[in-house]
Amino acid sequence: MDNKTLNRILKMKNMIFDNLMESYLPFPIDKKYYSSWTDKLPRDGDTVIYTSYMYQISGILKKYEKLFPKISNVNVPKRLMGLSKFLIKPGESEIKRSFSIMNNIVNILQKNHINFGYLYDDEPYSGAILLESGFLKEFMEYGNKLNDFFKSRGIKRIITLDPHTTNALKRLKTMINFDIDVKNYIELINFNGSGEYVIHDSCLYSRAMDMYGLIRDKINKSGIKIDEDYLTTSKDMGTCCGGPLSLISVNDSDEIARLRSEKLLKINNNVLVMCPLCYQNLSPHVENIKDLAEVIS
Amino acid sequence: MNYEWNVSIDKAILNNAPNVNKILEENPYIKETAKELRSKKLEVLGNIDFYIDKTEESVKRSGGHFHFAKDSSDAMEIVREIVKNNKNIVLSKSNVLYEIKLREELSKLGKDVWETDLGEYLVQINNDMPSHLIAPAIHLSKEKISKLLNKNLDKSINENTSVEDMVKAVRKFLMEKYLASEVGITGANAISADTGSVLLIENEGNIRMDTVLPGIHIAITGIDKIVPTLKDAFNEVIVQASYAGFYPPTYINVTSGPSATGDIELQKVSPATGPREFHLIVIDNGRKEAINSDLRESLLCIRCGRCYFSCPAYKYYGKDFGDSPYTGPTGIMWSAVTAKKYDKSLLCMHSGGCKEVCPMDINIPEIIEKIKFRETG
Numbered sequence A: 001m002d003n004k005t006l007n008r009i010l011k012m013k014n015m016i017f018d019n020l021m022e023s024y025l026p027f028p029i030d031k032k033y034y035s036s037w038t039d040k041l042p043r044d045g046d047t048v049i050y051t052s053y054m055y056q057i058s059g060i061l062k063k064y065e066k067l068f069p070k071i072s073n074v075n076v077p078k079r080l081m082g083l084s085k086f087l088i089k090p091g092e093s094e095i096k097r098s099f100s101i102m103n104n105i106v107n108i109l110q111k112n113h114i115n116f117g118y119l120y121d122d123e124p125y126s127g128a129i130l131l132e133s134g135f136l137k138e139f140m141e142y143g144n145k146l147n148d149f150f151k152s153r154g155i156k157r158i159i160t161l162d163p164h165t166t167n168a169l170k171r172l173k174t175m176i177n178f179d180i181d182v183k184n185y186i187e188l189i190n191f192n193g194s195g196e197y198v199i200h201d202s203c204l205y206s207r208a209m210d211m212y213g214l215i216r217d218k219i220n221k222s223g224i225k226i227d228e229d230y231l232t233t234s235k236d237m238g239t240c241c242g243g244p245l246s247l248i249s250v251n252d253s254d255e256i257a258r259l260r261s262e263k264l265l266k267i268n269n270n271v272l273v274m275c276p277l278c279y280q281n282l283s284p285h286v287e288n289i290k291d292l293a294e295v296i297s
Numbered sequence B: 001m002n003y004e005w006n007v008s009i010d011k012a013i014l015n016n017a018p019n020v021n022k023i024l025e026e027n028p029y030i031k032e033t034a035k036e037l038r039s040k041k042l043e044v045l046g047n048i049d050f051y052i053d054k055t056e057e058s059v060k061r062s063g064g065h066f067h068f069a070k071d072s073s074d075a076m077e078i079v080r081e082i083v084k085n086n087k088n089i090v091l092s093k094s095n096v097l098y099e100i101k102l103r104e105e106l107s108k109l110g111k112d113v114w115e116t117d118l119g120e121y122l123v124q125i126n127n128d129m130p131s132h133l134i135a136p137a138i139h140l141s142k143e144k145i146s147k148l149l150n151k152n153l154d155k156s157i158n159e160n161t162s163v164e165d166m167v168k169a170v171r172k173f174l175m176e177k178y179l180a181s182e183v184g185i186t187g188a189n190a191i192s193a194d195t196g197s198v199l200l201i202e203n204e205g206n207i208r209m210d211t212v213l214p215g216i217h218i219a220i221t222g223i224d225k226i227v228p229t230l231k232d233a234f235n236e237v238i239v240q241a242s243y244a245g246f247y248p249p250t251y252i253n254v255t256s257g258p259s260a261t262g263d264i265e266l267q268k269v270s271p272a273t274g275p276r277e278f279h280l281i282v283i284d285n286g287r288k289e290a291i292n293s294d295l296r297e298s299l300l301c302i303r304c305g306r307c308y309f310s311c312p313a314y315k316y317y318g319k320d321f322g323d324s325p326y327t328g329p330t331g332i333m334w335s336a337v338t339a340k341k342y343d344k345s346l347l348c349m350h351s352g353g354c355k356e357v358c359p360m361d362i363n364i365p366e367i368i369e370k371i372k373f374r375e376t377g
């Protein structure tokens, strides 16, 4: 790894960490806008649905990743980062899609008789990016702040929507005194669906959190048909979409996504994902790609 | 993306992964054995000094020489003392030999040193480094190999030469080297502390030659290869071979001291037909420090190479994911342990397939996360 890349990563670490400690966000985003996908849920509650803004901002993460080297080169003062050109907005259709995914998850959870509130624009980001980049000290420090925040709001149970947030909170339990119950929405629901797909598993769901079997069982029962191939979709051999690599190299990340897509498309033209970042990474190479929460009810 | 590498790695995965699965399904005892082995290796890691001492006693009891090397230069110093003026040396594939830069150092002394594993021989004549723990030349296509052999071995070899004929030409060349060799240097797949035996597993037959034909056999390996008993050592080589896709292995070599005979009035006389001297060098080189750190479980690795094929970073970057010879998911751990090199860990995507297939149940992604932390913390 050349020094330039390492310096960039270290600068990025400091920038993200400072932002998180100051504002609970890794970089400036319009919280009001991103939490406007619902107004029907009670504010707060001892159980809350927790987006960590992942579905909402997944479409702009790549743009931020491309921007990071520039920001770290010119040392943009933090107060300016909230302004104009640094505040990237996703496209209209992208944001509509993410809002409808989250609303569908809410509907299915409610159909499964699960009640919960939402923190709206008070919602903090999980810190997953720190954990996944190996910034463990910062992750734990921010984790403590997050823990205090959730506790101060009387939260006892968190329902997560995406693998990165779920994994970050579950790992916090093993690293600090984080004793809030964390459940991913897929664990909590039974659902119906149709169609035939090849699954691109989230690495975190299927292997890090050992949910491969649970997800297969639920999807099989739903009426969705899954096409499998040991070398491409098994727990042992299925591989990453390349997403996490984009902080190091956007080009390599894209190339890995392309190669992964090629393998998936040999099995079925319809690809099913369960993570907003997998969706972003694979969708340039796969025409018919859907998130699980878009095809179930 | 290197197209040639992409094709080679896909072929290797297709040939290896389903085959390993079949071996494990047909022989359910192997997974059980792997579990037992893990607990035995953990026991050694928890008492490493005791087991090093026990190995020393056992090697000496069987008439061999035992050496402990704290690092690479220490190990090379010991090798130079043993080799002395002997010139002709044959080697068998071992990552520890790369770790201490043995071939390079011996060549500098003017020795005639040859790798005898076919893949390693190809890597040697290509002035290259291995791309995989047990398949060092998977990055080389048949066409590239034919060119290498044409340039370095036999002008009659070209891209139309069959693989069989290429292997035959190398065999003929290496046979001359075996017969002329004075020293055979190998690694070890396992060492039993109770008997001081070195176990080596292979399919080509070259290790048999390396360990029997020269007058001196030197085995060099890490302290992580020590297991409590000879039974555990057999378990280790069987598990390693199975997860590497070779079951049953063609040869398991056991060496406990120099050759000996008791055929005349049951009086033990050494040497007999095989080597007159046997040396075991066990090397620390960062391993003890790792045992006492959050990298401890790295040392459970038996180097079967299975994790490579479940890793998107290795599939994409090849041997650039790591620092050869330690590449792939396990290579990230071994580079951290033996060279304190951490930077390539940043290429890991934590896909996690490595953990799923590892016979030693090492939580490789979590260890790599800690290595990342060493780089960026």
Ligand code: SF4
Residues within 6 Å of the ligand: B243, B300, B301, B302, B303, B304, B305, B306, B307, B308, B329, B330, B354, B357, B358, B359, B360, B361, B362, B364
């Ligand atoms: S880490 Fe596990 S799978 Fe990889 S080479 Fe070592 S023992 Fe084999």
